[in-house]
Amino acid sequence: MTDANRPLIAGNWKMNGLKGSAAEFDAMLKGAAEVAAKADLLVCPPATLITAFADKARGSKVAVGAQDCHPKASGAHTGDIAAEMLADAGATAIIVGHSERRADHGEGDALIRQKAEAAWRAGVTAIVCIGETQGQRDAGQTLDILRGQLDGSLPDGSTAANLVVAYEPVWAIGTGLTPTAQDVEQIHSFIRELLTSRFRVDGARMRILYGGSVKPSNAAELMSVKNVNGALVGGASLKAADFLAIAKGCP
Numbered sequence: 001m002t003d004a005n006r007p008l009i010a011g012n013w014k015m016n017g018l019k020g021s022a023a024e025f026d027a028m029l030k031g032a033a034e035v036a037a038k039a040d041l042l043v044c045p046p047a048t049l050i051t052a053f054a055d056k057a058r059g060s061k062v063a064v065g066a067q068d069c070h071p072k073a074s075g076a077h078t079g080d081i082a083a084e085m086l087a088d089a090g091a092t093a094i095i096v097g098h099s100e101r102r103a104d105h106g107e108g109d110a111l112i113r114q115k116a117e118a119a120w121r122a123g124v125t126a127i128v129c130i131g132e133t134q135g136q137r138d139a140g141q142t143l144d145i146l147r148g149q150l151d152g153s154l155p156d157g158s159t160a161a162n163l164v165v166a167y168e169p170v171w172a173i174g175t176g177l178t179p180t181a182q183d184v185e186q187i188h189s190f191i192r193e194l195l196t197s198r199f200r201v202d203g204a205r206m207r208i209l210y211g212g213s214v215k216p217s218n219a220a221e222l223m224s225v226k227n228v229n230g231a232l233v234g235g236a237s238l239k240a241a242d243f244l245a246i247a248k249g250c251p
Ligand SMILES: O=C(CO)COP(=O)(O)O
Pocket: 012, 098, 168, 172, 173, 174, 175, 176, 211, 212, 213, 214, 232, 233, 234, 235, 236
């Protein structure tokens, strides 16, 4: 069941992890069965670890994903990785449009939409990230920014099965700050309205994850907010105990 009725707890390891991190991933695999009733689990390690992790995870309750892809399937793009390569390595989902890529690599909505389509072409789910910066929030632009990012980066043809939206306020990432539950509810319901008006039944069933300083201590509160259908977890996804505790916090 890949829809809003079942939470997804996704770990984004960002640029962290060496071969030695396999022990932490093993601990996640070991504990996964215990939390499987609560949520689907996805771990997105750096690309260098996808093959090894996917091999380990085969037949387990943990899926393995990637953090970015190139829009094209192959060609002269030194250093880039195609969605097809990630799928071949064992990834079943690809994060696209993370704010760190929007900021570090100047990625815009049109490119992110192409990357989401590339994920589909490779047969995997696209996890599209959106979120406002502190400056945009202070200027009262949050909803306009989110509307623009959703309109621009979600392809036509998005369904509850092939696309997940992750709302990650940039000011909450890695800072220990989180919006209040009321703010999260307001923003997720705004996102839900936009998804439903554009994608109809699929928009109503699409998962909307919250991301930004999710920890075991705040997971239960955030995950019980209406229209929060899981979490995209950065720092706390690097430790099996924390990652599993966040999944346990799902209602
Ligand atoms: O960016 C994030 C996940 O993609 C969130 O990171 P933190 O959980 O470390 O704040």
